[in-house]
Amino acid sequence: MNKIHTIPLPSLRRLPRYLNILEKMLDAGKTTVSATDIAEMLDLKPIQIRKDMAFTGIVGKPKIGYSTDTLVRTIKEFLGWNQQTKAVLIGAGSLGTALTGFEGFSRRGLNIVGIFDNNERKTGSPVYGRPIRPMNEFAELVQFHEVKLGIIAVPQENAQQVADTMVEAGICGIWNFSPAEIHVPDHVVVKREDLAEGLAVLFVQMQEHALSRE
Amino acid sequence: MNKIHTIPLPSLRRLPRYLNILEKMLDAGKTTVSATDIAEMLDLKPIQIRKDMAFTGIVGKPKIGYSTDTLVRTIKEFLGWNQQTKAVLIGAGSLGTALTGFEGFSRRGLNIVGIFDNNERKTGSPVYGRPIRPMNEFAELVQFHEVKLGIIAVPQENAQQVADTMVEAGICGIWNFSPAEIHVPDHVVVKREDLAEGLAVLFVQMQEHALSRE
DNA sequence: TAGATTGTTAATCGATTAACAATC
DNA sequence: TAGATTGTTAATCGATTAACAATC
Numbered sequence: 001m002n003k004i005h006t007i008p009l010p011s012l013r014r015l016p017r018y019l020n021i022l023e024k025m026l027d028a029g030k031t032t033v034s035a036t037d038i039a040e041m042l043d044l045k046p047i048q049i050r051k052d053m054a055f056t057g058i059v060g061k062p063k064i065g066y067s068t069d070t071l072v073r074t075i076k077e078f079l080g081w082n083q084q085t086k087a088v089l090i091g092a093g094s095l096g097t098a099l100t101g102f103e104g105f106s107r108r109g110l111n112i113v114g115i116f117d118n119n120e121r122k123t124g125s126p127v128y129g130r131p132i133r134p135m136n137e138f139a140e141l142v143q144f145h146e147v148k149l150g151i152i153a154v155p156q157e158n159a160q161q162v163a164d165t166m167v168e169a170g171i172c173g174i175w176n177f178s179p180a181e182i183h184v185p186d187h188v189v190v191k192r193e194d195l196a197e198g199l200a201v202l203f204v205q206m207q208e209h210a211l212s213r214e
Numbered sequence: 215m216n217k218i219h220t221i222p223l224p225s226l227r228r229l230p231r232y233l234n235i236l237e238k239m240l241d242a243g244k245t246t247v248s249a250t251d252i253a254e255m256l257d258l259k260p261i262q263i264r265k266d267m268a269f270t271g272i273v274g275k276p277k278i279g280y281s282t283d284t285l286v287r288t289i290k291e292f293l294g295w296n297q298q299t300k301a302v303l304i305g306a307g308s309l310g311t312a313l314t315g316f317e318g319f320s321r322r323g324l325n326i327v328g329i330f331d332n333n334e335r336k337t338g339s340p341v342y343g344r345p346i347r348p349m350n351e352f353a354e355l356v357q358f359h360e361v362k363l364g365i366i367a368v369p370q371e372n373a374q375q376v377a378d379t380m381v382e383a384g385i386c387g388i389w390n391f392s393p394a395e396i397h398v399p400d401h402v403v404v405k406r407e408d409l410a411e412g413l414a415v416l417f418v419q420m421q422e423h424a425l426s427r428e
Numbered sequence: 429t430a431g432a433t434t435g436t437t438a439a440t441c442g443a444t445t446a447a448c449a450a451t452c
Numbered sequence: 453t454a455g456a457t458t459g460t461t462a463a464t465c466g467a468t469t470a471a472c473a474a475t476c
Contacts, residue, residue, distance in 0.1 A: 008467060012418055016410040020370075020393050034433065042395055047469060050434065062434045063476040080417040094312040101308045104393070108413055148420070156234075173420040175412065179234050179318070181256055189423050191416040195407075196230040198389065199322055202405040203294040204226055206362070206387040209403050222443060248457065261445060264458065276458045277452040433475085440469070447462080 007055040014052055016108075017042055019075045026068045034065035081109040086145050088171075090162050091153030092117040092132045095177060099153060101128045112151070114141045118158075135165070142169040149173045156180040163190075221269040228266055230322075231256055233289045240282045248279035295323040300359050302385075304376050305367035306331040306346045309391060313367060315342045326365070328355045332372075349379070356383040363387045370394040377404075 021041050025033055035049040042049075053066065056078045060066040076082045089096055089112050099105075100115055116133050117123060123134045133141070141147070150166035152159055152174060159180035166174060167184055174190045176182055184190055235255050239247055249263040256263075267280065270292045274280040290296045303310055303326050313319075314329055330347050331337060337348045347355070355361070364380040366373055366388060373394035380388060381398055388404045390396055398404055 006422055007418070009415070010467070012415055013411045016393070016408065016414045017395065020410070021395065036433080043397075045469070046433090048467095051468080054435070060434055061476065062474070063432050065433070078418075079414045080421060081414075085417065094308075094315045098308040098312040102409070104410060105413075108410060109417070110413060149416070172423075173416055175416055179230070181231065181235065183257075187423070187427060189416065189419045191412055191419070193409075193412050194230065195316070196234070196318060196322060197227045198405055198407050199319075199324060200230045200293045200295075201223065201226055202363075202387055202389055202403065203299065203323070204221070204292075205403045205405070207294060208220055209386075209401070213401065224443070250457080259445070260457090262443095265444080268459070274458055275452065276450070277456050279457070435474085436472090438469105438471080440467100442467080443465085445462105445464070447460100449458105449460085451458080452456090 007052075011052040011055050014042075014044075014048075015056070015075050015079060018049070018052070019072065019079070019081075022068055022072050022075070026072055030068055032065050033068050033071070035060075037065070079108075083109055084111045085109050085149060086111050086113045086147045087149040087151055087175075088112070088114040088116065088138070088142055088147050088166075089151040089153060090116045090135075090138075090166070091155075091158075091177075092119075092122050092127060093153060093155075096151075096153035097127050099151060099177070100130065110149075113145050113147060114138075138165060139169040142166075142171065147171065149175065151175045151177065152182075153177045221266075225266040225269050228256075228258075228262075229270070229289050229293060232263070232266070233286065233293070233295075236282055236286050236289070240286055244282055246279050247282050247285065249274075251279070293322075295321075297323055298325045299323050299363060300325050300327045300361045301363040301365055301389075302326070302328040302330065302352070302356055302361050302380075303365040303367060304330045304349075304352075304380070305369075305372075305391075306333075306336050306341060307367060307369075310365075310367035311341050313365060313391070314344065324363075327359050327361060328352075352379060353383040356380075356385065361385065363389065365389045365391065366396075367391045 018038060035046040038049045039046040056074055058071060058074050087110055092115055100112060114133060115130055116135055116138050118135045123132045148171060150171040152162050154162050156178045159178040160182050163174055163182040163184055167188055172188050176190055177193045179194045179196055182190060232252060249260040252263045253260040270288055272285060272288050301324055306329055314326060328347060329344055330349055330352050332349045337346045362385060364385040366376050368376050370392045373392040374396050377388055377396040377398055381402055386402050390404055391407045393408045393410055396404060
């Protein structure tokens with residue numbers, strides 16, 4: 001468990017935002033961009049952009065700024081978005097369906113190769129042209145495609161069991177869209193995506209904001 | 215803009231996780247719970263739980279721990295989840311539909327009173343028993359219900375315009391599910407909910423994790 | 429040349445963690 | 453009483469910000 005020199009988590013989270021606007025600038029023909037430009041569009045400080053860029057190994061030119069094209073390519077590569085990563089999704093409810101249809105994923109290197117649900121009434125009927133498969137086909141598909149990433153879109157009650165199934169099949173990264181606290185072996189990475197967190201932050205910030213303006 | 219003494223953002227984000235497991239413990243008849251218990255279930259350190267609880271004003275009893283019931287009620291109140299907050303949603307695509315049907319919202323005080331879409335083929339046909347309304351009814355409904363919270367579930371290209379419409383109608387809190395960087399006046403709070411961020415974190419952590427085990 | 433920008437080193441700020449007295 | 457737990461105060465850690473030399 002040797003802690004390598006890694007990018008700080010807050011910096012990592014900002015990279016997709018940089019990439020998003022940089023791609024637009026590239027399309028608009030802007031070949032070069034300064035930290036000040038980026039900071040302005042994202043309501044951040046230029047120094048923070050420079051620091052973040054340094055973590056990815058990007059170097060700019062004094063007086064000129066950064067090459068937009070280099071930034072886009074380097075950030076994509078840094079995030080692993082320059083290649084397709086296979087994933088399987090369990091849970092074909094409304095959230096699972098929405099995730100399946102999310103076009104942003106393939107553009108960011110996520111390729112959902114299998115959608116599963118334990119509800120027999122759902123299996124067979126396709127979402128976005130892809131079949132919903134029964135769980136008994138899960139392990140085989142994961143192993144055949146050598147899938148490393150699993151997406152959990154089932155109710156909280158079933159999340160741990162689904163996670164166990166994923167781990168057993170060889171998955172080592174889990175994107176958990178349920179609020180459940182799932183427990184996995186050390187070699188597995190879990191990323192929580194709990195809507196309730198965002199709601200809490202929004203409510204409290206609105207409350208604070210209202211108070212500070214009285 | 216006087217910065218009141220507020221809870222740190224990381225602490226605020228942990229509160230829904232505490233609440234989630236505490237509600238289950240309450241249902242299970244556990245009347246009292248220690249920071250150690252909570253820490254174990256969430257893979258955190260006890261001291262962090264104690265600090266976080268202190269921010270909400272909760273006090274425990276040495277040797278005993280905290281009253282589960284008090285914790286649940288106090289956290290709910292702190293987050294504003296003990297009362298219903300009205301919200302409107304713009305964008306009845308697959309994500310908007312999923313959000314509409316998300317049962318966790320009403321339990322957490324979020325009440326979506328109107329769903330809007332500018333696509334005339336969608337308006338009228340209900341999702342989860344609720345009609346999708348055309349945009350020309352938006353301002354009136356917001357003002358009639360005195361809605362303060364707006365949810366953006368439209369494509370990036372339309373997000374800024376939708377935000378403008380919301381602000382003009384009197385909305386002062388925006389939950390933005392598009393990756394767009396939206397700009398709003400000072401009195402409006404925006405909470406970003408960008409799936410791409412989670413994807414970036416997951417990919418990079420999986421990569422780091424794999425490397426550290428070689 | 430002067431001005432704008434990068435990248436590095438140091439200072440500040442804020443969150444986490446440790447230490448420990450108080451207490452049921 | 454002894455052990456477990458809280459809550460406070462101090463120490464540590466990590467991220468942000470500031471200062472500034474280097475440079476195109």
